[in-house]
Each structure stands twice: as structure tokens, then as C-alpha cells.
Amino acid sequence: MRVTIETLTGERIIPVLPDLARLRIGVFRDWPYLYDGDVAYEEKYLQFYVRSEGAAVIIARDGDSVVGASTCLPMRDEQEAIRAPFETRGLSTDDFFYFGESVLLDAYRGQGLGVRFFEERERHALTTSLANFATFCSVRRPDDHPARPPGATTLHAFWARRGFRPLPGVTCELDWKEPGHAEETPHTLDFFIKSLRGAPIPASLEMQEHDA
Secondary structure: OOEEEEEEOHHHHHHHHHHHHHHHHHHHOOOOOOOOOOHHHHHHHOHHHHHOOOOEEEEEEEOOEEEEEEEEEEHHHOOHHHHHHHHOOOOOHHHEEEEEEEEEOHHHOOOOHHHHHHHHHHHHHHHHOOOOEEEEEEEOOOOOOOOOOOOOOOOHHHHHHOOOEEEEEEEEEEEEOOOOOOOOEEEEEEEEEEEOOOOOOOHHHOOOHHHO
């Protein structure tokens, strides 16, 4: 069956919250996030997207089944840990649109849906905000991490083809519990950025990692 894509905002997101929670728990349990989540926390977390006037959830459906999703919202509505690397550099979060997670079941990967998720989020950001930049972050994992699968690679090349580049030294820290762990542990995430309207990347984000 042909997969369809739909952009949901506001209260239209509420009916798919259980599907989003299920997808996030299943997909993020694997490398590289290694996230041991639960439905109650996920549905509470996803209320960010219901409450944010500018947020959107891009849904991929195969018939009636939600098989993938991707999120975005104005950075001003994101949690403090995401905003802080920009606010501490004196930047207005109104100038940034934050692209959250994309989750997709294995059977539907490699069919262009990841590209569609980026396209639809950029379209939403451009049509509903005046933000000049899209940004997101990705967990940093060492090459010798014991859970790294053989031959595992990053998505950096895919993101580069979408026009995103890394911001060396611009990081945040988030805590979550990994499978097999009793407590949450801190994780460092690196930011990537793209100019949506041709504006140059702010100079305060261009510092090298050793200067951060």
C-alpha cells in the first residue's frame, strides 16, 4: 500500500500521540540513542508539540497504520537544555526552528521518507515562521562504544545532502536511561544547522570546538 504523508498541528496531534510514543520507544531503543523509554513519559513529553502554536508533526501512514513521524517546533518553545546553547550566545530563539526526532520503522527505510520528513518540516518552518535557520542535534557516541554495531555509520552525509552542517563546539546535554541501566545518565548532543532564507550563520555559532 502507498505510504501517505500528512502534517498535523495543534489538537490534531492528540489522536496520534500513542503511535508517536510507540515509535519513539521502539526506534530509539536501538543504536545510537539507546533509549529505554516508557509510554507515559513519552505522551507527556510529546505535549510540547500540542501546546506549541508553531509546532508540527509529520506523519507517515501505511493505510491506517502510523509507520513513521517527524517533529518540529519554534526553538522558543523547546526545553531549556535545547535553547541554552543559543541563548547563552546572545541569540534570539525566534530566529531558529528546531527539528526534533524522525522515527521510521525498518521496513519503510530507504524509500525516500527521510527526505520527505526534512522537506515537509522546512516547508512548515518557512510558511509559519520568520525563522532564518533550521537546527537539530544528534547524540555523540565514541567510536569504541561497546554497543556500537559492526559497520555502524552516522547520518552526517545524509544531513549534508539536505544542506545541514555541524556546529563544532555547540552542544547540549540531555539525560535518559539506557537499556540495562537503573538510572538516567547524561549524554552530549551536537548541533547541526541550515540557513532557510540565505542568511549567514551567526558568528557566535562559528567558533571552533576548542574555543567553546
